[in-house]
Amino acid sequence: MAQAADAARTVILTVDDDPGVSRAVARDLRRRYGESYRIVRAESGESALDALRELKLRGDLVAVILADYRMPQMNGIEFLEQALDVYPGARRVLLTAYADTGAAIDAINVVDLDHYLLKPWDPPEEKLYPVLDDLLDAWRNSAYRPVPATKVVGHRWSARSSEVREFLARNQVPYRWYSVEEPEGQRLLAAAGQDGRRLPLVITPDCTVLVEPEAPELAARVGLATSPAADFYDLVVIGGGPAGLGAAVYGASEGLRTVLVERSATGGQAGQSSRIENYLGFPDGVSGAQLTDRARRQAAKFGAEILTAREVTGLEVNGAARVIRFADGSSIAAHSVILATGVQYRQLGAAGCIDLTGCGVFYGSALTEAAACQGHDVYIVGGANSAGQAAMYLSRFAKSVTLLVRGSDLSASMSYYLIQQINDAPNISVRSRTVVDAAHGTDRLEQLTLRHVASGETEQVDAQWMFVFIGAAPLTGWLGETVLRDERGFILAGPDLTADGRPPAGWELDRPPYHLETSIPGVFVAGDARAESAKRVASAVGEGAMAVMLVHRYLEQS
Structure with a gap:
């Protein structure tokens, strides 16, 4: 008997252009798997692809896709090839007549077919269910992951993408980030009918697609209260x-x-x-x-x-x-x-900082960026508690963390306990009497020009990350x-x-x-x-x- 699916909204999809066959397949699937999986049926390749894209936007999981080979406009192999782009982890089954077994064998290489079934499949207890049981077991043991309801597709070095991620994180809204450069990000863009020229793209729990959303629209769509209940x-x-x-x-x-x-x-x-x-x-x-x-x-x-x-x-x-x-x-x-x-936090007046804000230059701790600092050199501007707390946190990820402090030391504005922690951290250093003169980079931060306040001497250092905590x-x-x-x-x-x-x-x-x-x-x-x-x-x-x-x-x- 089928085991319960890991997610409540996990789908087995079947597509066949013959309405009678389509209903028969869905009937047999529901009889065996209906308590654990949602059975979705379609009667053409195009309508099945539309269904898959909608499921993708909703964050639903698709475990198995069964497609008839002989369909007009788009045969089963052509459909499965496109379905592979939407749900690459779904197990794929081709329903064929005896005369089409050669095409089915060829499809193993074309669409990485998991199995082909000869029609008719009666009795299903012998010819259908054992195959699907094995495929569902394999799917459950694979590296699939349920996707949180809210999805964000954006560019790694995009200020607006960073703002949206920070807004969702700080408002305790669960979301999943997809880089536009990753295959899954491209699949979501395609499912939403977007070409990626306008980012970020946000897909809300109710499948609404938001392109470059402003905070009020985003807040309302992800379930945050934005309107007062009284006057x-x-x-x-x-x-x-x-x-x-x-x-x-x-x-x-x-x-x-x-x-x-x-x-x-x-x-x-x-x-x-x-x-x-x-x-x-x-x-x-x-x-x-x-x-x-x-x-x-x-x-x-x-x-x-x-x-x-x-x-x-x-x-x-x-x-x-x-x-x-x-x-x-x-x-x-x-x-x-x-x-x-x-x-x-006050804006850093150094040349280049405005253009690179959100693209390597951040105001505040930007905790959503911390994991991406893995193995990199990080610079923090400021000497108060917020800067010290950020330094300690980022030192867990970064290769090195350098605190740039205008004053002679940290004691004027930082708590004693934090100063002691910073002194004990092997990969944190403090450069006193040092300010940022300029930030350099095209699409992202690449270098900083540092100036010693007393001597006026400057130095250029490689840098991908700078977090600013100056003034109030x-x-x-x-x-x-x-x-x-x-x-x-x-x-x-x-x-x-x-x-x-x-x-x-x-x-x-x-x-x-x-x-x-x-x-x-x-x-x-x-x-x-x-x-x-x-x-x-x-x-x-x-x-x-x-x-x-x-x-x-x-x-x-x-």
Whole structure:
């Protein structure tokens, strides 16, 4: 009896141009294998190829293909030859009449035929099932792999392909990557009717083909929430880093109707960290992705909505309501708002870096690229904790990792434990007082020009990978003049607004701003976007929780 298939959606396909024969074959197959496999039948080579392409897009597996030899327009051998391009791992069987056995034998060499069966195959218990049982056993023991639902086809050195992969990975969306240069990538392109000139290609779980998708479209198609369920909330949290997730957890758990809005992926810069070892309660460390996933699930458990790939463009005051404007023109409103937009790494101003971003030059850890660094020399620009964590992680793959630091050493901005780990790592070196002058390459990074700050001497080194972790630019430009910010764009709050003993301009309440309250009553800030914040994960989470406490105080007095 047939063993259960490894995947729930595994197919045995049969094609015969005679409807009666087609139904008879399918009937016998269902009788024996219907509980473990899905039986798909077609009545022409073209329709069978269409079915195979659709199965390929869905990520279904095809174990065995049975094709009749004598079919008009496209005979069985011609069909199996094309089917081989779509599902090379499927076992192939040709149904022939006695007079066609010569053609069947020739087909063994043409299409790597696994077996041919003479018609009629009655009784199937003797002439059909034993053959298929052996072929299914062989297929199960072969190197086939079930394909995850979401598939991405792209070019290895494509900035847009890298962005899509990073977006899916950071949003915890399972996907499978196929290089356009690989046979399977070409098969998926052909199945989707694309020629590969526009990449990346994304095939969603419902077989929708997306070409060069933007984040909002991609998010909606892979099942991420992008539209709010209501027009008005108690609390809107803008930003999904540690501060925003902390605020969402505490806000929702304390009964506030809470929605978190994230423009890209939850986790912020911390979510890109390969390992955080100084966060309370995780003595063995935790990756940013793991911490983010736990926090996101925790917020959802308490009822917080989480919207992904929604860009906020404005904040307005409308009486007691605080209105959030989105890039698409829509809006939501709330009694209170927590700004947890965080920061982003500053762009490296060296010549050539802009053109090579995503093609060897990456901002942040780009964990999706780590495995590809195997055996290569990697350069990391920056001397803070994020750079040190990336160096330790990438050293597991790379031949060597070189930290380029403008300062004289790492002690000014990196935690002691990380400095000790870096000193003990045999393939990590630190070049102090060194900056990048230029990045060189045509389609990808090939070399770097390094300059010693003190002497001015330059050196050109071969490099395929550079990860940049410099500075912290707050993601607050969209606020304009709505709330008060310092000269670097960080949001002023609480005591910083009343340093001269007077409330900020336009403040209409009798009380001074609460500790994390901005120049607009009911609008709070938490995490790295706040002026003079600690820039640590634990402090960001703490500020998110504290901001919710102050939201309650504000709502009670409103």
